[in-house]
Amino acid sequence: MDAPAHRTAGGTSPLKMTARNVNVFYGDKQAIKDVSIDVDQDHVTAFIGPSGCGKSTFLRTLNRMNDTVESARVEGDITLDGEDIYGSSMDVVQLRARVGMVFQKPNPFPKSIYENVAYGPRIHGLASTKADLDRMVEKSLRRAGLWEEVKDRLLDSGTALSGGQQQRLCIARAIAVDPEVILMDEPCSALDPIATAKIEELIHELRGRYAIVIVTHNMQQAARVSQKTAFFHLGNLVEYGDTSEIFTNPRETRTKDYITGRYG
Numbered sequence: 604m605d606a607p608a609h610r611t612a613g614g615t616s617p618l619k620m621t622a623r624n625v626n627v628f629y630g631d632k633q634a635i636k637d638v639s640i641d642v643d644q645d646h647v648t649a650f651i652g653p654s655g656c657g658k659s660t661f662l663r664t665l666n667r668m669n670d671t672v673e674s675a676r677v678e679g680d681i682t683l684d685g686e687d688i689y690g691s692s693m694d695v696v697q698l699r700a701r702v703g704m705v706f707q708k709p710n711p712f713p714k715s716i717y718e719n720v721a722y723g724p725r726i727h728g729l730a731s732t733k734a735d736l737d738r739m740v741e742k743s744l745r746r747a748g749l750w751e752e753v754k755d756r757l758l759d760s761g762t763a764l765s766g767g768q769q770q771r772l773c774i775a776r777a778i779a780v781d782p783e784v785i786l787m788d789e790p791c792s793a794l795d796p797i798a799t800a801k802i803e804e805l806i807h808e809l810r811g812r813y814a815i816v817i818v819t820h821n822m823q824q825a826a827r828v829s830q831k832t833a834f835f836h837l838g839n840l841v842e843y844g845d846t847s848e849i850f851t852n853p854r855e856t857r858t859k860d861y862i863t864g865r866y867g
């Protein structure tokens with residue numbers, strides 16, 4: 604295989620996912636153009652770029668969420684631990700457990716806090732006893748930094764929590780099925796600054812345990828939470844590298860113009 608154009612040189616973190624020459628179309632319209640990128644195991648990777656540049660579209664190719672959009676068509680190769688995620692032997696339900704997703708707007712199920720987290724382990728048959736399930740729920744809520752706030756009201760509705768708590772509940776729900784990668788699509792855009800700070804802190808704590816990819820409009824957030832940054836523009840991956848380099852010494856004029864606020 605040819606060396607991908609945007610691969611990070613000399614990385615020390617093992618590769619979790621790779622994308623090679625990925626194109627995405629909605630009908631005739633091409634939203635992603637020949638994107639090649641590696642997602643590192645131990646790093647948080649941020650996708651930045653102006654509105655409509657394809658960040659979310661590309662993120663959704665990583666767990667085949669675009670399969671749910673009728674007009675969407677994906678070309679190219681994407682692997683998880685070397686396995687082709689678009690291959691005929693890939694079980695999409697399993698894939699989405701391995702590559703979990705957290706959305707822009709917190710979307711807990713209209714069920715109890717406990718049930719929101721227990722749902723995944725239950726449908727994937729991960730717990731053999733009720734005590735097992737209880738342990739998984741507690742562990743996931745602890746990892747999502749929510750346990751102390753909800754441990755006395757696990758049977759209350761998840762939708763009754765504050766927006767920031769709901770988002771941490773959604774992260775606990777993703778964690779509960781023991782994912783390898785967590786995709787976050789602007790997870791803080793509906794949250795206030797305090798709730799945002801908590802999610803950012805959580806991302807720091809989760810790093811290393813899960814490969815994390817986050818789409819964000821907020822460049823300060825990308826600089827704070829990520830070690831790798833990918834800058835997209837008009838469906839192209841313009842530049843990908845260490846976050847510190849991208850923000851202090853970008854190679855491409857388009858990246859520089861974007862991070863200095865000249866457009867976007």
Ligand SMILES: Nc1ncnc2c1ncn2[C@@H]1O[C@H](COP(=O)(O)OP(=O)(O)OP(=O)(O)O)[C@@H](O)[C@H]1O
Nearest residue numbers: 629634652653654655656657658659660661672674
């Ligand atoms: N379901 C869809 N059907 C048709 N076109 C779509 C669909 N979803 C996205 N697009 C188009 O694909 C392009 C990329 O959109 P996408 O949402 O991936 O960009 P983005 O960078 O995440 O934008 P934003 O930051 O505004 O969320 C845009 O031109 C958008 O209009």
